[in-house]
Amino acid sequence: MIQFSAVTKRYPGGYEALRAVTTQVDKGEMVAVTGHSGAGKSTLLKLAAGLERASSGNVIVSGQNLGALGETALAVLRRSIGFVFQDHKLLFDRNAFDNVALPLNIAGAPRGDTGRRVRAALDKVGLLAREKAMPVSLSGGEQQRLCIARAIVNRPAILVADEPTGNLDAGYASQIMDLFVQFNQVGTTVLLSSHDEASLEKVRCRRLELSAGHVVA
Amino acid sequence: MIALFRQHAQALRSAFAKLFAQPLVSAVSISVMAIALALPLLFTVLVKSAFTATARLDTEPHVNVFLALDAGPEDVKRIEAAIRGNAAVASVRFISREEALKELRANSHLAGVIDSLEKNPLPHAFTVRPGPGSMEATEALRAALAALPKVDSATGDQEWARKLARAAGVADRVAMAVALILGLAVLFITANTIRLQVLTQREEIEVAQLIGATVAFVRRPFLYFGLAQAIFAAVLAIALCAGAVAWINGEVRALTSSYTSDLQLIFPTTSFLLGFVGLAALLGLCGAAASVRLQLRRFAGRPR
Numbered sequence: 112m113i114q115f116s117a118v119t120k121r122y123p124g125g126y127e128a129l130r131a132v133t134t135q136v137d138k139g140e141m142v143a144v145t146g147h148s149g150a151g152k153s154t155l156l157k158l159a160a161g162l163e164r165a166s167s168g169n170v171i172v173s174g175q176n177l178g179a180l181g182e183t184a185l186a187v188l189r190r191s192i193g194f195v196f197q198d199h200k201l202l203f204d205r206n207a208f209d210n211v212a213l214p215l216n217i218a219g220a221p222r223g224d225t226g227r228r229v230r231a232a233l234d235k236v237g238l239l240a241r242e243k244a245m246p247v248s249l250s251g252g253e254q255q256r257l258c259i260a261r262a263i264v265n266r267p268a269i270l271v272a273d274e275p276t277g278n279l280d281a282g283y284a285s286q287i288m289d290l291f292v293q294f295n296q297v298g299t300t301v302l303l304s305s306h307d308e309a310s311l312e313k314v315r316c317r318r319l320e321l322s323a324g325h326v327v328a
Numbered sequence: 329m330i331a332l333f334r335q336h337a338q339a340l341r342s343a344f345a346k347l348f349a350q351p352l353v354s355a356v357s358i359s360v361m362a363i364a365l366a367l368p369l370l371f372t373v374l375v376k377s378a379f380t381a382t383a384r385l386d387t388e389p390h391v392n393v394f395l396a397l398d399a400g401p402e403d404v405k406r407i408e409a410a411i412r413g414n415a416a417v418a419s420v421r422f423i424s425r426e427e428a429l430k431e432l433r434a435n436s437h438l439a440g441v442i443d444s445l446e447k448n449p450l451p452h453a454f455t456v457r458p459g460p461g462s463m464e465a466t467e468a469l470r471a472a473l474a475a476l477p478k479v480d481s482a483t484g485d486q487e488w489a490r491k492l493a494r495a496a497g498v499a500d501r502v503a504m505a506v507a508l509i510l511g512l513a514v515l516f517i518t519a520n521t522i523r524l525q526v527l528t529q530r531e532e533i534e535v536a537q538l539i540g541a542t543v544a545f546v547r548r549p550f551l552y553f554g555l556a557q558a559i560f561a562a563v564l565a566i567a568l569c570a571g572a573v574a575w576i577n578g579e580v581r582a583l584t585s586s587y588t589s590d591l592q593l594i595f596p597t598t599s600f601l602l603g604f605v606g607l608a609a610l611l612g613l614c615g616a617a618a619s620v621r622l623q624l625r626r627f628a629g630r631p632r
Contacts, residue, residue: 196538219331
């Protein structure tokens with residue numbers, strides 16, 4: 112499903128976040144990327160979701176070499192991958208419903224279909240009653256769940272989450288991890304990063320440990 | 329294909345939502361653009377009207393030869409032969425005194441006065457067109473014809489009409505230059521409005537691109553916005569121009585009625601106005617496209 116072949120990511124200034132990483136995530140698998148801050152977890156996830164391009168090596172997602180795709184094709188591919196951002200990236204001038212509807216609008220989904228699917232996604236994360244709420248009125252955990260609803264509304268085959276429990280207390284973190292397990296149980300490939308060992312211990316998933324841009328375990 | 333159509337419909341809705349979200353700001357932008365568009369349109373109306381007026385004037389050089397009142401048919405034949413025999417003459421038209429009186433009665437308000445006359449006061453006349461040559465050659469021809477026996481006078485005073493036609497030509501060029509400059513103004517106003525819109529929505533654009541929006545998807549609502557704004561401005565410019573023409577024509581009519589003239593400003597045809605709206609729309613579209621392209625390029629160059 113996701114393949115990394117000798118992938119190196121070098122940022123302007125010469126800093127190498129990933130160094131010749133070779134690994135793969137199989138279809139329907141749930142993989143947690145762990146490691147200390149600056150180990151390259153977020154970079155690996157962004158490369159897998161087509162948010163950034165590798166400096167060298169190949170990233171292949173669903174059979175497509177992302178390095179060979181043009182900007183438009185890459186944007187279209189991103190629609191099939193749900194991404195949960197560490198900083199949520201919610202639109203604070205739009206209510207919960209409109210935030211979740213954004214990926215469907217981008218995909219040109221019919222209006223009636225949009226309403227039904229947005230409510231289903233909000234229901235899945237337990238925010239159906241708050242569809243008209245503005246993000247600023249939601250708690251940190253609710254904002255994270257809203258971000259997850261936006262990531263799953265397009266029914267993606269791959270769900271990528273960057274530190275989804277990063278700023279949450281133990282109770283909320285556990286709820287969020289349960290959601291990812293549920294998505295994985297229905298066949299969604301889940302790739303998430305976390306340094307929250309307590310949350311990961313409760314989840315059965317493969318670990319991929321990074322250190323200084325290398326896969327160490 | 330259906331999804332693309334839906335995306336266009338959604339972009340159009342989004343553009344109108346932006347336009348009406350800040351009605352005062354939109355009204356000011358549209359008004360400024362409308363004024364920039366109305367000025368060349370009004371100038372075009374003035375120039376076209378001047379062209380129409382000068383087209384009615386005989387601007388080709390010619391000499392009018394008026395015979396003495398006692399000149400008889402034999403004199404007419406002799407003078408006509410003398411004129412035709414002049415190598416500098418290209419063509420000749422004879423206007424009998426009866427024909428001249430008839431024309432005067434038809435083209436003036438003096439029918440009552442003319443009817444009260446005991447005899448026709450007008451002379452026989454020839455309108456002589458000289459061949460190609462200088463003003464001096466025309467003047468020499470006029471002097472030669474004036475010297476013929478039984479010729480009362482010969483006049484050639486068309487130079488003012490030629491100058492007027494030339495002035496109209498210059499005004500046409502000036503109108504085009506003004507249109508070009510103000511067209512650029514419309515382009516820049518649209519580009520600046522779109523630039524502000526893009527900057528205001530930077531966060532939304534970046535999030536949309538992260539979750540799969542193509543550049544075309546992001547650009548579309550702004551293009552529709554620029555297009556809609558320019559079309560509204562063009563329609564308002566036409567309304568402003570129509571009002572100005574109607575107002576000016578009131579005075580022009582009052583002025584020219586005493587000269588038995590129907591001179592007035594002529595409002596452009598529907599096809600011209602449709603072309604004008606189309607051109608304004610194109611300017612709006614180009615301004616929006618250039619601006620959004622530049623801004624998105626700047627976003628891409630900055631770290632998220």
